[in-house]
Amino acid sequence: MTVLPMTINGLAVQSKATFGVIDPATGEFFGQAPDCTEEQLQLAMDSARSAFGAWRRDEDQRRAMLREAAVAVRQDGERIAGLLTSEQGKPLQDARVEVMAAAAWLDYYAGLEMPREVVQDDRSGYAEVLRRPLGVVAAITPWNFPVTLAMWKIAPALRAGNTMVLKPSPFTPLATLALGETLAQVLPPGVLNVISGRDPLGARMTTHPVPRKISFTGSTPTGKAIAAAASDDLKRVTLELGGNDPAIILDDADPQAIADQLFWAAFANNGQVCLAVKRVYAPHSLYDDVVEALAERARTVRVGAGAEEGTELGPINNLPQYSRVVGLVEDALQQGAKVAAGGASMNRRGYFYQPTILAAASDGIRIVDEEQFGPALPVIAYRNVNDVLERCNEGPYGLTASVWSSDTDRARRVATELDCGQVAINAHGSGVRPDLPFGGARWSGIGVENGLWGLYGFTETQVLSVPTAY
Numbered sequence: 422m423t424v425l426p427m428t429i430n431g432l433a434v435q436s437k438a439t440f441g442v443i444d445p446a447t448g449e450f451f452g453q454a455p456d457c458t459e460e461q462l463q464l465a466m467d468s469a470r471s472a473f474g475a476w477r478r479d480e481d482q483r484r485a486m487l488r489e490a491a492v493a494v495r496q497d498g499e500r501i502a503g504l505l506t507s508e509q510g511k512p513l514q515d516a517r518v519e520v521m522a523a524a525a526w527l528d529y530y531a532g533l534e535m536p537r538e539v540v541q542d543d544r545s546g547y548a549e550v551l552r553r554p555l556g557v558v559a560a561i562t563p564w565n566f567p568v569t570l571a572m573w574k575i576a577p578a579l580r581a582g583n584t585m586v587l588k589p590s591p592f593t594p595l596a597t598l599a600l601g602e603t604l605a606q607v608l609p610p611g612v613l614n615v616i617s618g619r620d621p622l623g624a625r626m627t628t629h630p631v632p633r634k635i636s637f638t639g640s641t642p643t644g645k646a647i648a649a650a651a652s653d654d655l656k657r658v659t660l661e662l663g664g665n666d667p668a669i670i671l672d673d674a675d676p677q678a679i680a681d682q683l684f685w686a687a688f689a690n691n692g693q694v695c696l697a698v699k700r701v702y703a704p705h706s707l708y709d710d711v712v713e714a715l716a717e718r719a720r721t722v723r724v725g726a727g728a729e730e731g732t733e734l735g736p737i738n739n740l741p742q743y744s745r746v747v748g749l750v751e752d753a754l755q756q757g758a759k760v761a762a763g764g765a766s767m768n769r770r771g772y773f774y775q776p777t778i779l780a781a782a783s784d785g786i787r788i789v790d791e792e793q794f795g796p797a798l799p800v801i802a803y804r805n806v807n808d809v810l811e812r813c814n815e816g817p818y819g820l821t822a823s824v825w826s827s828d829t830d831r832a833r834r835v836a837t838e839l840d841c842g843q844v845a846i847n848a849h850g851s852g853v854r855p856d857l858p859f860g861g862a863r864w865s866g867i868g869v870e871n872g873l874w875g876l877y878g879f880t881e882t883q884v885l886s887v888p889t890a891y
């Protein structure tokens with residue numbers, strides 16, 4: 422059994438109780454994580470608070486340490502990636518890419534030049550806008566990209582001068598605990614504490630008096646609970662809550678030319694991506710060609726255990742999510758959708774589900790209206806693109822979207838009608854980079870991560886003014 426410690430005040434800490442971690446490729450326990458006690462949570466919060474005083478003062482030191490942290494993550498990359506594949510299910514190559522992306526985020530925030538914001542500097546006075554750190558940040562992360570999504574919080578929060586207590590999902594605690602061990606070799610004690618536990622630990626973090634900010638990535642219902650919990654103490658929140666992201670194909674697109682990109686935008690990480698394409702809108706004139714091009718790829722993609730050589734898609738991460746996907750596809754078929762590829766579980770142990778393309782899908786069925794977060798993609802036929810835009814903008818989610826056309830000006834006109842955080846043309850998710858803001862409209866969240874804008878979310882604004890004596 423793999424057992425990893427928490428990191429509290431720079432020390433490796435075990436707990437009396439542990440909880441099991443399942444390998445989704447087998448459905449069996451392979452590891453254990455500490456179940457953080459009330460006293461250990463208090464220690465983590467206290468150590469983050471104590472570390473804040475010194476950490477906030479020296480920006481050059483922070484930048485240097487984030488650079489060292491990136492080196493440490495790269496050096497420990499194989500260990501972290503191996504744990505990630507075992508607990509999350511993704512192909513080992515994808516796990517490696519995820520860990521390297523985390524190191525790249527550290528480098529980006531180490532190198533980011535913060536612009537001076539001097540509003541006035543003349544004979545009548547001086548006025549500057551400063552950005553001050555908030556204090557202790559409580560960070561709570563999900564199971565789809567545990568390492569990268571933790572780093573979207575760690576790197577900007579620490580660069581801005583905050584300290585942190587981080588809790589990964591109970592489905593995928595181990596890679597994050599390993600990351601905590603690795604970063605403890607570089608960072609001063611207390612700057613980054615990593616604790617693990619079940620969902621109630623997350624709730625206790627959000628009502629704890631020490632954190633001044635909660636940075637959360639996860640489901641919309643939990644995001645709403647966190648917003649409510651934060652309100653009493655007016656803690657700041659950034660919430661990244663998933664989406665139901667449409668890909669809108671215009672009638673001058675070439676289905677064969679776009680099919681590979683479109684398929685992987687929907688199925689990478691087995692569809693367990695907040696910004697994955699979750700529904701495809703295709704015009705009647707191209708509908709059959711789009712469905713067939715996607716189905717052909719779904720039938721031939723290699724599904725297997727993440728550690729197996731050549732695997733392109735792994736299992737679904739956990740049993741509740743697997744059951745949800747099974748239920749959504751069954752519901753869609755009862756509502757008149759047709760299987761163009763897949764449509765059933767795979768005949769092997771673990772949480773494997775065939776990559777599934779659903780034709781004859783329509784708005785109003787659950788798999789089109791809700792976030793499926795799994796390897797099943799509905800394709801919906803449309804006649805008038807304005808109807809599609811209306812349906813997308815009226816829905817509760819607004820994270821990302823894409824428009825596909827051989828005429829980019831035309832695609833741009835359609836794209837700018839969409840109310841969502843990012844929209845891409847002839848690509849999907851191409852704006853997910855360390856230097857661009859990422860966040861959603863409506864139920865997809867509050868605030869943004871990444872770039873200078875993400876860093877500002879970990880700060881409070883202060884005006885320093887010096888009027889000239891008169």
Ligand code: TXE
Pocket residue numbers: 561562563564565588589590591619620621622623624625627638639640641643644646647661662663664694695696742745792793794
């Ligand atoms: O998420 P939760 P789950 C969606 C996806 C999936 C659904 C459920 O549709 O089907 O969410 O996944 C912690 N206070 N996404 O149940 O519950 C929890 O321990 C504070 C989209 O895993 O939101 C974990 O660390 N924290 C998403 C984290 O919240 C609480 C990625 C996320 O768990 C808490 C993952 C509480 N009351 C799933 N309850 C995306 N945005 O990409 C739980 N947690």
